[in-house]
Structure formats: C-alpha cells, structure tokens
Amino acid sequence: MDSSLIVPILVLGLGCLLAFGVVGRRQATIPLGVAGSLALGPGIAAGCLSLGSFFSVVAGMGQPGLGSFLAIAVVFGTAIFLAAGHRRSSISHADPLPRWDVAVGWVVSAALAVGYFWSFTRSLDNRPLGSYDAMGIWTYRALQWFRSGESFPEIIGLLVESQPGYPLLLPGLIVSQFNLWGGESIAIVVATGWFFVIGLAAVTYFAVARWARPGAALAAMALLLSTPNVWRSAFAQIADLPLAYLTLTAAVGLTDLVVGGEHRSVPAWLTGFFLGLMVWTKNEGMVFSLILVAVFAFWAWISRGRLDLRGWVAVAFGSVPGVLATVIYKYAWVTTGEIDRYLGWELFSRLADPQRWYDVAAAFAAQLLPGSNGALWGGTWLVLAGLLVVSAIRQRPGTVGRIAAMYGIAFGLFFVFDFAVYLITPEPLQWHLQTSLDRLLLQILPIGVVAASIWCAGDAKSQGETLIV
C-alpha cells in the first residue's frame, strides 16, 4: 500500500472523532453512536479541509500546511465540546436486541465492505485517474491548484479554465491532503472516495435506524451501496456521490431540528454547515439545499404553527462558510453567465417543444426501468418502486410517517428539478442526457431509499406512538 494513504486515514479519523464529540456520544445506543460519528465525520473533515484551503489562499496566506489544519481542528473541536452538552438524544430505537435480520444485515454489509476494498485496490491499479470527468474537471482542478503556487488570482486564473462554474469542495479536499503529505499522490485522490462511501453508508444507517428496526436500516444501507452506479462512482473521483452524501446528512440534521426539540443530537449549526457544503460541492447542491430547507421549514410550520427561530438562525449561521466560499469564488472572481444561458428567452420555446418532453421522459424511463441502462442500477429502482407500492397501501400516521413523507417530498422535488433542468438546458439535449442523467439520479437516490425504508419499516415505539401495521 502507498504510504501517503496515512493522510486520508488520519483526516477521516480526526473528522469522526470530532463527530463523536458532537453527535456520536449523545446517541442512546452504541451502534447509533458509531453510525452517527461515521456519518458526520467525513463531511466535517472534508468541509474543514476544503474550506480551510480556500480561505487560506483568499486571505493571502498561501496554501495551508499541517499547522493550519490542526488549528482548524482545535477550533472546531472546542466549539463542538462547548456547544454539544451532555444530554443524550431521546430519539432511539426501542429494540436494540440482536435479531436474525440484523445478523444477516451485518453479514451482507461485511461482504460489501470486502467488495469495496477489492474495488479500491483494483481502481488503484487499473484506473487510478478515475473517470474522464475526474481527469477533466475535479482532479484536474486540484492539480492546477496544487501546482500553481500561492497567489489566489493565479490559482483562480487557472481554475476558471475548466468548468469555471463548478464549486471547489472536492478539489480543495484533495489539495489540502496534498499539502499535508507534501506532494501529489494518486493514492490520496482515489482514497478520497472513502470519505463519501463511508459517510453515505453510515448516514443511511443512521437516518433509518433512528426510526425503524436496525435490520431495516442495514437493508437500506446494503441496497444503496450495492447499487452498481453508486459502487462505480465511489472510485470515479467525481462530486456526485459527495453531494448525495451531504444532501442526506443535511436532511437528517433538519429532521432533528424539526422533531428533536431540546434533545437534538445534530446541532442546528452543524446542519447548516452541511447545507453550506452542498452549495460548495456542486451547483445542484444550491437548489437541493433550498428545497430541503423549504420542505422542512414548511413541515415545522404546519405541524407546530411556528418555527424554532433560534434553531433556524443557527442553521443559517452554520451555512455561512460554504455559502461565503461559493459566493466569493463564483461571483467575485468568476463570471460564467451560466444561469443567463439557462433562463434566457429561449427558455419558453424549449418548454413549449413537446419533442423535448418526450425525449427527457424517455431518457428517464430508460434509466429507471430495466433495459439498456439497467446494469447501472441493478434492481435498486425496482425495489424502490415496490416499497413505494407498499407505502401507498399502508397508512403511517404520526411523527415517523411525517418524517418519511418529508424525505419523500424532498426526493420528489429533486426529481422534478432534475427533469426541468433537461427541459430547459441550452446544451444539445441528447448529449446532456447521455453524459449526466445517471449522475443526477445518483445524487437523489439515497434520500429516496431512506424515505421508502422509514415509511415501510418505521417504528415509533420510542416516541410513544401507535402505528397501524
């Protein structure tokens, strides 16, 4: 193994340690505590490193070294331990006893972990530079950044050359690890995929296990991780899997904000931090974060008739680093006019073209139904459709039902947004569909799997509610 792998391992470990301080130690059961730490740790680590690198360059301090990152970790860790308190979350499953479904779930999960590790070593040997999107955009921009020197205008002058409108979470995370290692390392680039695979697996378990049997949470996690497109993307070194992970993590935090009351296990400011990271990851993240905030704020408003203003202000405060970095990068230094291209007068003629509606619908159907693209998704969308049918005929009142419904509504709105993007795209439609639809659907799949899993297997005994089974 490449010795530079020590960097992503240490960074990930430090992130999980910080997440344990704020989330893990407050969970009612050990599995939930471990899942909570692994769920939020990768995002905390990725966000601190990427944003730390960016702001360091913006402030004229050059590319940060080990000392800068340790300072960030100390500041972040101190904030966490001061703010988190010691109350344990009241949100926990009432039946942590081992059962056959849990045992089977762990066996399947362990097998998947072995498969992912094999894929990691294989990728390192056979395709270390990742997909062509990684070579052309994400890793390429990290190389430009790292090789370019110290000054922000110089770095920005290079970054605008390749997809200038794309934000910098992933390149920043790679660059910061290069700086910690003291040189370029392809092993570090490939291993950066670990952050988001581990995070996605853990947050899927964490999101479902708090409201359903652990066996159902393991099944949801296994279904998601076994999906060929998720598996493939884990080693493609692109930003879609990170966005999928951050979106689900932010949704978990917002759920806590709305139903957790005084016993929240994810602080509102940390939820905001993840929303900001969504914006800092990809352009879709900006829209997804607004959709999540709108859905959960609406839910809070209709269920309680008021908003927890203090909590929502903390969310806004937490989102500042990611949003500010994006604003500085995109609007102060880079003018791409990409939104103007989408929203010009031609928008109406595109929307009025029935052939475009048909083409987009056909492309979505080809992805979702078994057929030419079936191998990308295996049987995952079929399982999701089956769970949706079960959901439709099964009543699920109370808090758990509303949580599942909010995840489901967010998933639906993401889906509508993706569909609309293709309707109005100024790019050649077929080319745009062929090169991006599988990645956009990947971004929204996890929240759909979690919604269906909570709805079908949700159990609110800990909430003292009676469910119709």
Place this chain on the structure above:
Amino acid sequence: MNRNEVEQHSSSATSRVGWVSAAALLLIYGVCLVNAGIAIDFTRRLNGPRPESLDRRYGDIRQQLDGVERVAYASDSTNRFLGARYALAPTILDISYIELRREDRSITGYRLDAIADEAQSDPPLRVVCDFSSSDSFSTFVDDLSAVAAERGLRVEVTQRAGSIGLLSVGG
C-alpha cells in the same frame, strides 16, 4: 370475540407481518447480491490511463512547454485531450480545445481559423497535437498550414513522435 380469541387473532396477524417482513428483507438482500455481482463486473472492466503512462507520453512536450503561457491543443479525441491537459497542467496556462464535429469527427474550419487568429495576434503559438493516427496528424498539419498561409504565417513541426507532437505557428 372473547379475550383468548382476540389474543390468537393478534398473534397470527403479528406472525403474518413477520413472515412478510422476512420475505421482503430476503428479497432485498437477493437484489443486493445481484447488484454487487454487476458492480464487481464493472470494476473488473475498469481501465484508464496511469500517471506514469501520461508522463511518458507527454514528458518531452512538457519540457518544451516550460515557461510557455499560451498553448492550443488539437486532437480527434476528447479522451486524449483530457489526458494531455491532465498531464500538462498547469504548464498550459491558456489552452484551446479544437472542438470536433460530433457527427463526422472531422476538424472544423472554424477552429483552424481560431488557431490561426490566436497565432496572428501573438506569435508564435504552440499547438500540442495528439491524434489517433499518424495520417490524421499529417492531415491536420496540412490543413492548418493552408489556413495559416493565408495570413502569412508558417507552421513548423518542432517535435513529432508518430501521432503526437508539437507545432509552432508564427511568422
């Protein structure tokens, strides 16, 4: 129903739900195994360039471009373009991609004009070439030379190894 009948009914309903849940979970895990098989097959077929191979391919060109701030790139393949750009970053500070017509993969006259325009505005312009065949390379040099000649510019092949090379377009 008396109390015993109610308990019996409740117990059999719970048992039914248990069996349905068990069957659903086994079905999901079955799908997971099929999914994983497909994913592993994907992984087995992974293939792509390695950093060392890119270094070998573009190493000589990289040395010649040291300090050069404006470079164009010509290829008949997006993948080759990305590989070269990856290997040469950030030696190439301002790179133009010769966009190919998707339908026939031929080089458009407009882009040849664009290179000539660039060369005319600030000569000499270096052009990194990476084509799929030696014939394509030669065709490109001939076509570019014709367009450049109309502007009084000359195309010089400063380095060539098969289908990869470096041009200088200037006065």
